[in-house]
Amino acid sequence: MSSVQTPSTFTEGPTRLGKAELAALVAADIPDGAFVNLGIGQPTLVSNYLAPDSGVTLHTENGMLGMGPEAHGDDVDPDLINAGKIPVTELPGASYFHHADSFAMMRGGHLDICVLGAYQVSARGDLANWHTGEPGAIPAVGGAMDLAIGAKDTFVMMTLTTRDGQSKLVEACTYPLTGVGCVSRIYTDVAVFLIDREGGDGSVVVRETHGVSFEELEALVPVPLRRA
Amino acid sequence: MSSVQTPSTFTEGPTRLGKAELAALVAADIPDGAFVNLGIGQPTLVSNYLAPDSGVTLHTENGMLGMGPEAHGDDVDPDLINAGKIPVTELPGASYFHHADSFAMMRGGHLDICVLGAYQVSARGDLANWHTGEPGAIPAVGGAMDLAIGAKDTFVMMTLTTRDGQSKLVEACTYPLTGVGCVSRIYTDVAVFLIDREGGDGSVVVRETHGVSFEELEALVPVPLRRA
Amino acid sequence: MVMITQSALDAVADIPDGATVLIGGFGPAGQPVELIEALVETGTRDLTVVNNNAGNGDVGLAALIGAGRVRKVICSFPRQHDSHQFDEKYRAGEIELELVPQGNLAERIRAAGAGIGGFFTPTGYGTPLAEGKEVREIDGRHYVLELPIRADYALVKAHRADEVGNLTYRKTARNFGPIMATAATTTIVQVHEVVPTGAMDPEVVVTPGIYVDRLVVVPTATTPEPEEDQ
Amino acid sequence: MVMITQSALDAVADIPDGATVLIGGFGPAGQPVELIEALVETGTRDLTVVNNNAGNGDVGLAALIGAGRVRKVICSFPRQHDSHQFDEKYRAGEIELELVPQGNLAERIRAAGAGIGGFFTPTGYGTPLAEGKEVREIDGRHYVLELPIRADYALVKAHRADEVGNLTYRKTARNFGPIMATAATTTIVQVHEVVPTGAMDPEVVVTPGIYVDRLVVVPTATTPEPEEDQ
Numbered sequence: 026m027s028s029v030q031t032p033s034t035f036t037e038g039p040t041r042l043g044k045a046e047l048a049a050l051v052a053a054d055i056p057d058g059a060f061v062n063l064g065i066g067q068p069t070l071v072s073n074y075l076a077p078d079s080g081v082t083l084h085t086e087n088g089m090l091g092m093g094p095e096a097h098g099d100d101v102d103p104d105l106i107n108a109g110k111i112p113v114t115e116l117p118g119a120s121y122f123h124h125a126d127s128f129a130m131m132r133g134g135h136l137d138i139c140v141l142g143a144y145q146v147s148a149r150g151d152l153a154n155w156h157t158g159e160p161g162a163i164p165a166v167g168g169a170m171d172l173a174i175g176a177k178d179t180f181v182m183m184t185l186t187t188r189d190g191q192s193k194l195v196e197a198c199t200y201p202l203t204g205v206g207c208v209s210r211i212y213t214d215v216a217v218f219l220i221d222r223e224g225g226d227g228s229v230v231v232r233e234t235h236g237v238s239f240e241e242l243e244a245l246v247p248v249p250l251r252r253a
Numbered sequence: 254m255s256s257v258q259t260p261s262t263f264t265e266g267p268t269r270l271g272k273a274e275l276a277a278l279v280a281a282d283i284p285d286g287a288f289v290n291l292g293i294g295q296p297t298l299v300s301n302y303l304a305p306d307s308g309v310t311l312h313t314e315n316g317m318l319g320m321g322p323e324a325h326g327d328d329v330d331p332d333l334i335n336a337g338k339i340p341v342t343e344l345p346g347a348s349y350f351h352h353a354d355s356f357a358m359m360r361g362g363h364l365d366i367c368v369l370g371a372y373q374v375s376a377r378g379d380l381a382n383w384h385t386g387e388p389g390a391i392p393a394v395g396g397a398m399d400l401a402i403g404a405k406d407t408f409v410m411m412t413l414t415t416r417d418g419q420s421k422l423v424e425a426c427t428y429p430l431t432g433v434g435c436v437s438r439i440y441t442d443v444a445v446f447l448i449d450r451e452g453g454d455g456s457v458v459v460r461e462t463h464g465v466s467f468e469e470l471e472a473l474v475p476v477p478l479r480r481a
Numbered sequence: 482m483v484m485i486t487q488s489a490l491d492a493v494a495d496i497p498d499g500a501t502v503l504i505g506g507f508g509p510a511g512q513p514v515e516l517i518e519a520l521v522e523t524g525t526r527d528l529t530v531v532n533n534n535a536g537n538g539d540v541g542l543a544a545l546i547g548a549g550r551v552r553k554v555i556c557s558f559p560r561q562h563d564s565h566q567f568d569e570k571y572r573a574g575e576i577e578l579e580l581v582p583q584g585n586l587a588e589r590i591r592a593a594g595a596g597i598g599g600f601f602t603p604t605g606y607g608t609p610l611a612e613g614k615e616v617r618e619i620d621g622r623h624y625v626l627e628l629p630i631r632a633d634y635a636l637v638k639a640h641r642a643d644e645v646g647n648l649t650y651r652k653t654a655r656n657f658g659p660i661m662a663t664a665a666t667t668t669i670v671q672v673h674e675v676v677p678t679g680a681m682d683p684e685v686v687v688t689p690g691i692y693v694d695r696l697v698v699v700p701t702a703t704t705p706e707p708e709e710d711q
Numbered sequence: 712m713v714m715i716t717q718s719a720l721d722a723v724a725d726i727p728d729g730a731t732v733l734i735g736g737f738g739p740a741g742q743p744v745e746l747i748e749a750l751v752e753t754g755t756r757d758l759t760v761v762n763n764n765a766g767n768g769d770v771g772l773a774a775l776i777g778a779g780r781v782r783k784v785i786c787s788f789p790r791q792h793d794s795h796q797f798d799e800k801y802r803a804g805e806i807e808l809e810l811v812p813q814g815n816l817a818e819r820i821r822a823a824g825a826g827i828g829g830f831f832t833p834t835g836y837g838t839p840l841a842e843g844k845e846v847r848e849i850d851g852r853h854y855v856l857e858l859p860i861r862a863d864y865a866l867v868k869a870h871r872a873d874e875v876g877n878l879t880y881r882k883t884a885r886n887f888g889p890i891m892a893t894a895a896t897t898t899i900v901q902v903h904e905v906v907p908t909g910a911m912d913p914e915v916v917v918t919p920g921i922y923v924d925r926l927v928v929v930p931t932a933t934t935p936e937p938e939e940d941q
Contacts (some may be wrong), residue, residue: 078482103739104741105741105882110737115882123817123885124816124890131799132828132833163790163801166787166811166812168787169812201839202839203838288921312921316655317506319913326583348877349652349655355596355827360584389572393558396582396583398608402606403584431608432605433608433668459607488742558939588825596832598854599830599854600822600833601828601830685915
């Protein structure tokens, strides 16, 4: 069951979003009191934009609820790190648990939202974010597959296109999958997409665009779109 | 893997064992430092005969290691009970855990010995101790099936015969089973039996008799016996 | 996010007829008597109750059963010397019983909370309680496939909570609380006291607050007298 | 019963060639560096190592891999910016890799300790890491069957022990220790300190002593500097 509201009507913004603006947009969509896991990399930025009184609790899959900001200087404790192995701090109300309990929490659907990066997302919400499949690349999956399928909602943050201009929102992923039908929203620099994980008519809803018109977006993306 | 020694040569004792003597006999066979679960009823008596310096740790499946003797008077704490729901005490070095962890401990083979009562035990170590199968009887199993199969060794304590003289050591159990091939020893008022759970030749080894000769025992018990 | 309710009655008021309810406790220890008795008061019917037992004496779960509110009990050990409320209903054919070995009961509840779709357990293999269930030999040992037990609500008694719902328990009253809290859509917990957030050592939290939806303080909770039985 | 050994070398001396060894830690946190380096010293070969990662920098697990003692790694995240020891061996075809999603890795280890023969997990369904595995739809969701990971030895770093082997951990260094301790025939634990039996609150024990075979005190254990990576 999704814990987030399905919002509103289509809007167009004037300019593409920078990473910080995108993080702020995601943060604004996280309900007060939610339990959230922020993936490594860009999703981590979201924490900078959560209001201190929002009551949002951060989970880190290496065994903690109530994770605080990165630790610096004397606050660094090698026994207190996040999933990216960066030293972090502990907030009041925190708790620690072992790995089986931590992933049970995730797999059991207790987290409200997980925010992840992606190589590709399909119109049905399939996610590819762990492996390029290139020969010679050493594969490494970590908690990606557990994160993808565990939370009530999985949000993806990514640029809409690759460096060579290919859409990362695709009809079907060509990279190895992380999870099937798991993504409910995609936040990109030029648009926010809402995925109907039940399948629907195969089209993807566009909630808002930034710096492009709906028609320009349609030209960029190889899947049927419709306005929210 | 069994943690107990397979002992010695056949002996005959002059008189049948009383309950206390039987409990003392079982206690003497529990190795120092063992982790043991004593079932409800007669097996509970075994704890009275464990030497204080034996380092034997008692498990109670409702979530505790390091259980001490029954509590009386002011020591009674309604939050501290054993599997029979009798108030008990806590010894130094105790620990508490939830039910899933407690039964994982049992099912995972971490206990050395479990001592149980029985209605019947078969020559192959099948155990029947939870249900008479009588029509109208309300069935109740509790932890019996987990206890039966969990420990490295399952010892049974029982009288050899029913009130009407039927042997409880049988070729095949007629009562509903608790576990298959799980009993490794049977301690009774008239003999101690060692079960070959691998099957062997289908005979049961008699380690000792009490108040009966080997030949008298053979006449009582409908399974092939041999002396240790 | 945790709601601290003013009374046990407020905490359980929305439990509808026909709900499946996990109820903590092993016999009397850890039994959330006040929450159960509030449920008696609301008049909710046709409940499926999951507990290790089927009530002791005439309080708590026994009172709920005695009041005829329970359609089905899923438990390991209904028959006790003081389970007369259940015994009567059962003999009269007025209550359904699903009997589950205690460890399988615990593991099935854990599986529900942990997102496990099913598991192979050695417990019960070859016995009447495995009849009709899928069996499989893995690595030379025989197992039975068991499925999760999920619920709409869990009623749990813990010892102490903080304001974000982190819980600690007392001694063997811990029993089913921590796993039941994970396996219900809505988890309702009665505690002896609530301490301010930050006053509980994060290392000793047994149930993280993410599993707790409602808290009610019952400082002088009833624990029925322990009596012998499995 | 727990044996308190005089040195890390004594504690690991009998680990034979070809053993399967669970090694605790998530990256540097909770990694039993002194036990691993004792294992480097004993010269044991052909090990199968289960860890979340495949070594960081040149200490601990990385040193063991670098010394060519590891035949196979079962882990979730081998590739890190400082996993050069593993990377070289892997690219040279000198080390085998079984890649397991992190939560499945944890649950498979737990299953081994808990006597579960296998379990259905949603994680990995429809992905290359489920290829060749049994899948099943249960209650409308798709699952993959995963089997337990058992080991001959577990090397674990905890914070404090008492004399009967009860353990507590520190913060996120808890990670794999509690489940690995349950899944090995012999569990060897390095701790910061051992307190007298009775000095540890039974409510806060994370790993009961039943799971611990050997203890060694390493008061000034090495924790490699944390560095970014999954």
